[in-house]
Amino acid sequence: MKRQMLALAASAFLALPGAALAQDKTKACFIYVGPIGDFGWSYQHHQGVLQLEEELGDTVETAYLESVPEGADAERAIERFARSGCDIIFTTSFGYMDPTNKVAGRFPDVKFEHATGYKREHPNVSTYNSRFYEGRYVQGVIAASLSKAGVAGYIASFPIPEVVMGINAFMLGAQSVNPDFKVKIVWANTWFDPGKEADAAKALIDQGVDIITQHTDSTAPMQVAAERGIKAFGQASDMIEFGPETQLTSIVDDWGPYYIRRVKAVQDGTWEQSDVWGGFAEGHVVMAPYANMPDEVKALAEETEEKIRSGEFHPFTGPINRQDGTPWLAAGEVADDATLLGMNFYVEGIDDQLPN
Amino acid sequence: MRIELVKRPQRSALFSMLSPFIALGLTLVAGAALFLALGKNPGEALYYYFVDPLHETWSLHELAVKAAPLILIAVGLSVCFRSNNWNIGAEGQFIIGAMAGSILPVMFPDFQSWVVLPLMLLLGVAGGAAYASIPAVLKARFNTSEILTSLMLVYVAQLFLDWMVRGPWRNPAGFNFPETRTFHAFATLPEIWPASGRAHWGFIFALLAALVLWFVMTRTLKGFEIRLLGQSPRAGRFAGFSREKMVLFSFLVSGGLAGLAGICEVSGAIGQLRPIISPGYGFTAIIIAFLGRLNPLGIVAAGLVLALTYLGGEAAQISVGLSDKVARVFQGMILFFVLACDTLIHYRIRLVAEPAVRGEGARADV
Amino acid sequence: MFEDILITIATAATPLLLAAIGELVTERSGVLNLGVEGMMIMGAVTGFAVAVTTGSPWLGVLAAILVGAAFSLLFGFLTLTLVTNQVATGLSLTLLGLGLSGMIGESFVGRAGVKLAAIRIPYLSDIPYIGRLIFGQDPLFYVSILLTAGVVWFLFRTRAGLTLRSVGDNHASAHALGIRVITIRYLAVMFGGACAGLAGAYLSLVYVPQWVENMTAGRGWIALALVVFASWRPWRLLVGAYLFGAVSIGQLHTQALGVGIPSQFLSSLPYLATIVVLVLISRNRRLTMMNTPASLGQPFVPDR
Structure with missing residues (x-):
């Protein structure tokens, strides 16, 4: 009795958040690698969470940790979530792969969802990712249709398969319109440094490209392109506000549908391990409205997007040669997902060299 | 009103021990004010910040x-x-x-x-x-x-x-x-x-x-x-x-x-x-x-x-919904208090109501 | 095109120069403020917020300067009045600034900014090859050059400058001469803060008109290094900032040409170049010592 009183007093003093209430709510927890104010990768994940809250209302409770460094801190952050009563934990960066699996082994009753990785060492770990390359292919088609110089500038972050795959898809899309199309690549060695991204965009424009696309997070390249009067593609979010007369379209990461589906599955008790790699068809990848281009280019872009969405066409369909001219895919052959996920070579026509 | 430091003849063993606790006290007060201003329960936030991880x-x-x-x-x-x-x-x-x-x-x-x-x-x-x-x-x-x-x-x-x-x-x-x-x-x-x-x-x-x-x-x-x-x-x-x-x-x-x-x-x-x-x-x-x-x-x-x-900071983010930024601001505050309180080891602090009398032009006052 | 590249270099160098010239004055007075990054990001967020809210980039610039100076006062109060350790206090100021700017800027993420437009002088700005470089850049570029010249004049041509340097070289004897050491240091710290704030505003109003967390991305640290690189001499600081800017932009151009050197090696060039040049110029020990503020980082308490 006395102990109960004490506990009651303690909880009254500390006003511990309604432990009883939490029982009938599903708790979904998220770990972001950047600040939610990055207006890029982490921001878009958080937008997905806001969609989730709106859709599921009172039946879901969410929590997040932002700017969690990939390294020793990640495991602690995930474990803290697992211990704090989360039913499902989304870890939204590749670097969280091993910590996620480690913690998952210790908490078999909690569901774990790791973005962009490939390890599912326990039945309670799923992985998910988006086929951004579908959008990149469409961008390539648009770029080659519009570019007078026949050269596009590509601001890349780091040479990981995801980025290499994007460059290749862009190039294949461009080659489908103009076989001699060229792309100039600058590696910024950062996901996020607006100043450096702006510098990279300027360097590319000064070397004669007349369309810019980026695989880094900030809106800086869009602003530079607007200032210099050329066209550009956005990244991660719709950046039209930063270049109303500049943005052709943007690949928007839309994680909301997936988060809603998975949390609902937890609520229904139907959650199962899965490996989802969604593109246009699943709503993971959304193209921002096509703008600032002639109608026939817009029509071509829409047609390409629709073909990919319906499954009629796969961007990586042969014949495709590797950079050195050796054949990779025979005519009509479609690349398998495993090769794409581990892609570390360029297709023919790209001048850059990958570190090896 | 000015703050004036007077050097102690030797470092104070008392304040050597005491200064971290004074800093802690100041941190708790300032932290409570910060969390209150952000609409959070200060007791809860401070509990998660300092006690929960332990x-x-x-x-x-x-x-x-x-x-x-x-x-x-x-x-x-x-x-x-x-x-x-x-x-x-x-x-x-x-x-x-x-x-x-x-x-x-x-x-x-x-x-x-x-x-x-x-x-x-x-x-x-x-x-x-x-x-x-x-x-x-x-x-x-x-x-x-x-x-x-x-x-x-x-x-x-x-x-x-x-x-x-x-x-x-x-x-x-x-x-x-x-x-x-x-x-x-x-x-x-x-x-x-x-x-x-x-x-x-x-x-x-x-x-x-x-x-x-x-x-x-x-x-x-x-x-x-x-x-x-x-x-x-x-x-x-x-x-x-x-x-x-x-x-x-x-x-x-x-x-x-x-x-x-x-x-x-x-x-x-x-x-x-x-x-x-x-x-x-x-x-x-x-x-x-x-x-x-x-x-x-x-x-x-x-x-x-x-x-x-x-x-x-993490515990408070999860449990009270304080953002990572607030956690970092609070961390900065703690550091400032600890550093400032260490001054007491070597100096006595005097509040002076009026500017000190300036003699022989050899004073440097704030 | 060549002109464009030079302007790009100037844009990359200007925020470094602005922040560093302020820190140079602070350090000349004998105070080492490692909080440049924190003051800079505070300037960036206030500059952006005020400019977007009022629609006037100039008000944004003004606000950034004021906030930078005010934020540095916190450092001044701790290190000068309470004689806390300058290194630790400066680093803590950076932590605080990064957090606080994130809090302030939360509602401004993803909003298009207001750009401080480049100036245009009819005819002069249209001169081929050099017109825009000399007569058509953003106003703060000219401010940065004038500021450097002004600091040279102040430090080496005025009595107040001499006083400030003497405080930095030997605060005890300066104090004995009746100089108000602490007052001068407060002013120098605030000047440093104001310049860092201005540099931040340059980032969020000129360089990339937007606000995102951590957008300074380490430029405050580079500014600090440049002060040392310049061995506390303003003109050399200008050279250093432009050298750093040139190598940074040059490596991007090298990449775009497709030379096949790993980008990490090219990216590390600005840092290596800074080291190599400093080694070459710092071998003359006497010259280096002459310009180093001897009291740098030393606490000072006037005896009464």
């Missing part, structure tokens, strides 16, 4: 994991700062140490034996020390400012690591993702008490390093030499000590310990090399070195406190 065993382990590299680096830096050498590139030495130590498990994964781990630790120390010797030699020989060189070398080390894990050292079975193969069992720094959490031997090394350096600094001739050269290079020269040798010595010690911290972090807490292995330990350790008053034992305490603020 009442579970796993969380104590995490505290040790977080504090280990900070303490290891900071005690090494204290030798540098005491001898007036400004090594602010411990972050780079941490990275190079981690890379040097990883040579064995990454390049020779089939070499599996109990000697691997000790060799890795030695290589880690050697790598960190070697990298630290660059600014040291440049300073001793060419008089180049070590502040600049050690800082610039941090960026170089980060890029070098980045290139290695994306290129030559990439895990052949890792789908070309930027990470090395995971270390085998012989290359993994064991946990101290595996049943209850993941604190590894790095924490023990940190405590040992602090004890050893405390002994060296306070009880040996070398410690005297370090302090003398730091306080008065001229006096040091007259005593026959070499400034150049001290530059090298202090950099080797701090670089070696930073390197050890690096290999312990990689081998104990992460288990492989990745493009980013440190969330800025080398810079945070500079703060810790001074919070601990450049005393190795004080540094242990300071390292634990700062580690606690990271853990507490």
Whole structure:
């Protein structure tokens, strides 16, 4: 009795958040690698969470940790979530792969969802990712249709398969319109440094490209392109506000549908391990409205997007040669997902060299 | 109204003990005000910040994991700062140490034996020390400012690591993702008490390093030499000590310990090399070195406190919904209070209502 | 095109120069403020917020200067009045600034900014090859050059400058001469803060008109290194900032040409170049010592 009183007093003093209430709510927890104010990768994940809250209302409770460094801190952050009563934990960066699996082994009753990785060492770990390359292919088609110089500038972050795959898809899309199309690549060695991204965009424009696309997070390249009067593609979010007369379209990461589906599955008790790699068809990848281009280019872009969405066409369909001219895919052959996920070579026509 | 400091004849033992608690009191008051202003329950927020991370065993382990590299680096830096050498590139030495130590498990994964781990630790120390010797030699020989060189070398080390894990050292079975193969069992720094959490031997090394350096600094001739050269290079020269040798010595010690911290972090807490292995330990350790008053034992305490603020910040984010930014602002406030309260050790603070009478034009008042 | 590249270099160098010239004055007075990054990001967020809210980039610039100076007062109060350790206090200021700017800027993320437009002088700006470089850049570029010249004049041509340097070289004897050491240091710290704030505003109003967390991305640290690189001499600081800017932009151009050197090596060039040049110029020990403020980082309490 006395102990109960004490506990009651303690909880009254500390006003511990309604432990009883939490029982009938599903708790979904998220770990972001950047600040939610990055207006890029982490921001878009958080937008997905806001969609989730709106859709599921009172039946879901969410929590997040932002700017969690990939390294020793990640495991602690995930474990803290697992211990704090989360039913499902989304870890939204590749670097969280091993910590996620480690913690998952210790908490078999909690569901774990790791973005962009490939390890599912326990039945309670799923992985998910988006086929951004579908959008990149469409961008390539648009770029080659519009570019007078026949050269596009590509601001890349780091040479990981995801980025290499994007460059290749862009190039294949461009080659489908103009076989001699060229792309100039600058590696910024950062996901996020607006100043450096702006510098990279300027360097590319000064070397004669007349369309810019980026695989880094900030809106800086869009602003530079607007200032210099050329066209550009956005990244991660719709950046039209930063270049109303500049943005052709943007690949928007839309994680909301997936988060809603998975949390609902937890609520229904139907959650199962899965490996989802969604593109246009699943709503993971959304193209921002096509703008600032002639109608026939817009029509071509829409047609390409629709073909990919319906499954009629796969961007990586042969014949495709590797950079050195050796054949990779025979005519009509479609690349398998495993090769794409581990892609570390360029297709023919790209001048850059990958570190090896 | 002005604040005036009056130097105490000698450092106050009382305030030496008391100042951290005054700082804590001020922090609680200011923190409560901050959280209240943000519409949070201050009692709850402070509880999660300071108490929650301490009442579970796993969380104590995490505290040790977080504090280990900070303490290891900071005690090494204290030798540098005491001898007036400004090594602010411990972050780079941490990275190079981690890379040097990883040579064995990454390049020779089939070499599996109990000697691997000790060799890795030695290589880690050697790598960190070697990298630290660059600014040291440049300073001793060419008089180049070590502040600049050690800082610039941090960026170089980060890029070098980045290139290695994306290129030559990439895990052949890792789908070309930027990470090395995971270390085998012989290359993994064991946990101290595996049943209850993941604190590894790095924490023990940190405590040992602090004890050893405390002994060296306070009880040996070398410690005297370090302090003398730091306080008065001229006096040091007259005593026959070499400034150049001290530059090298202090950099080797701090670089070696930073390197050890690096290999312990990689081998104990992460288990492989990745493009980013440190969330800025080398810079945070500079703060810790001074919070601990450049005393190795004080540094242990300071390292634990700062580690606690990271853990507490997370707990408060999750439980009370304080944002990461608020946690960092609060962390900055804590640091300011601790630093300010340490003033009481050497000075009495007097509030003066009117400007002091100016005599002979030899006063400098605020 | 060549002109464009030079302008790009100037844009990359200007925020470094602005922040560094302020820190140079602070350090000349004997105070080492490692909080440049924190003051800079505070300037960036206030500059952006005020400019977007009022629609006037100039008000944004003004606000950034004021906030930078005010934020540095916190550092001044701790290190000068309470004689806390300058290194630790400066680093803590950076931590605080990064957190606080994130809090302030939360509602401004993802909003298009207001750009401080480049100036245009009819005819002069249209001169081929050099017109825009000399007569058509953003106003703060000219401010940065004038500021450098002004600091040279102040430090080496005025009595107040001499006083400030003497405080930095030997505060005890300056104090004995009746100089108000602490007052002068407060002013120098605030000047440093104001310049860092201005540099931040340059980032969020000129360089990339937007606000995102951590957008300074380490430029405050580079500015600090440049002060040392310049061995506390303003003109050399200008050279250093432009050298750093040129190598940074040059490596991007090298990449775009497709030379096949790993980008990490190219990216590390600015840092390596800074080291190499400093080694070459710092071999003359006497010259270096002459310009180093001897009291740098030393606490000072006037005895009464």
